[in-house]
Amino acid sequence: MTTSDPLRIALERALTDFEVLPDALTDEATLEDLGLDSLAVVELTDRLATDLGRDLADDTLQPHMTLLHAVTALRSPR
Structure with a gap:
């Protein structure tokens, strides 16, 4: 997935360090x-x-x- 959302980019980059294949990184x-x-x-x-x-x-x-919910959680202040 191509995105310009910096939180999604950071999440995807971190997940690849956990050996998650880029093709598996879908919103669902x-x-x-x-x-x-x-x-x-x-x-x-x-x-x-x-x-x-x-x-x-x-x-x-x-x-x-889901990855979509994870980005939302990262965006939400705590």
Whole structure:
């Protein structure tokens, strides 16, 4: 997927470091579908917090979230 949304780009870049194939990165794919368990999702959240230079709660992302919902969660202030 081609996007100019910086949060989506950061999420996709981080997910490829978790060995997720770019073709699997669809709006409807859940983090769990992409092979991430709850611990990996916390690690992903920590990675995104560093990459984005923001504090993110460990529960910002959840395994059942689609990529579209994950971007929305990253955009929402906490």
